[in-house]
Amino acid sequence: MAAAIEAGRTAPNADIVIVEKMDRLGKKILATGNGRCNFSNIGADTDNYYGRSKYFVKYCLERFTVNDTVNFFNQLGVFPKEEENGKLYPFSGQASAVSDCLRNEIARLGVKxxxxxxxxxVANNKKGFKLEAKDGRVLYADRLIIAGGGCASPALGSDGSCFDLLKSLGHRVSELAPALVQIKTDPKEVKSLQGIKFDGVLRLIHNDRYIAEEKGEILFTSYGLSGPPIFRISAKLPFKKNMALSFDIMPEHTPKEVFDILVSRRDNLSHLTMEGFFTGLVNKRIGNLIAKRSGIEKLSFKVKDLDKTMLWSMASLLKDYRLDITGTKGFANAQVTAGGALTEDFDERTMESKIINGLYACGEVLDIYGDCGGYNLQWAWSSGRLAGASAAESMK
Ligand SMILES: Cc1cc2nc3c(=O)[nH]c(=O)nc-3n(C[C@H](O)[C@H](O)[C@H](O)COP(=O)(O)OP(=O)(O)OC[C@H]3O[C@@H](n4cnc5c(N)ncnc54)[C@H](O)[C@@H]3O)c2cc1C
Incomplete structure (x- = not known):
């Protein structure tokens, strides 16, 4: 939609058609930002993006900046509102505002x-492109911009079919993986915690090294973990093995302070069993698991019998409770696709294919994805507008 608008503005006499497999344009936009559409981020920069060659985004983000996005939408009627960590939303709080204003502009420009x-x-010869729809409809075009997204959330339209189209035209597509998605762990480890929410610090461990940290409300589910910090940290998961999560359940305190807290609890609560030891400190079900991992099998164990080794073990677990990652909730639930059409086959200054003249690609179909927080839509707008402007320029 952004590509078509930019093409229409650059070449007002061009005959521009958007083809869309769903029954209306921009269905995915309605689901973004929990229905509020986090359409960009003030701080969007190369470092927020991932891909085999993430520097591919640099020129594009400089040509169509976050400020340009804000002005673009403001001009179309979407007044911006900045929220925590630079996230931008429509002031009205409605994702539909973003898709409506894009559709209005598409209509104003006479884009079909x-x-x-x-x-x-998609077939290509010297004359241009022939597009065949599954229902038999056919379209011909001098220029073609592929903006069909990846395979994340296929129910919203993007089913990965554009990777096949690009491959059929000679493009290379990398390995694909879901990102910005819920994380799976061994269900046995989390079954008893299902439904618990807690505010803590979460660290991602790869081959025994911390590689990322997030804070916020984490939710235990029947399959593993969900919640904003999980989505954010999952940006770092694709294509890595041997991953684990470490929870710091008491981030405000050092391990020694946690140990001292547990020692004084043992002394104050010496009349209780383990059943009551964690009450008022952490969720009881989390406390039970920590006791179990510290070798205390029975809740009838007396608090007064806790020795230093047991208390240190519990303090360490409260600071570093680990769960191995066994997978993710997959493309069906993911917000974006990691991997895609190799960017080295496209010109970063125009988004045109280096393999086929007149073919362009933008957005998630390329091997680029961003952090959670408005970065993915910013990439879609910037790369879409660059592709649209370049395709139209080349027609002049
Ligand atoms: C639930 C959810 C929430 C999200 N929230 C945010 C957020 O708040 N902020 C953010 O920055 N990002 C968010 N994202 C990610 C963001 O929406 C995507 O990265 C972005 O929409 C990608 O844009 P795109 O134009 O490349 O592809 P898409 O938005 O996926 O659009 C591709 C379009 O092409 C159509 N299509 C695909 N194949 C074909 C075909 N063969 N023929 C015809 N049409 C085809 C699809 O139906 C679709 O309409 C979210 C994603 C999801 C799933």
């Missing part, structure tokens, strides 16, 4: 739309 047009085949 063909919905329910699921492109199944």
């Amino acid at each position: 739309t063909e919905t329910g047009f699921h492109v199944g085949i």
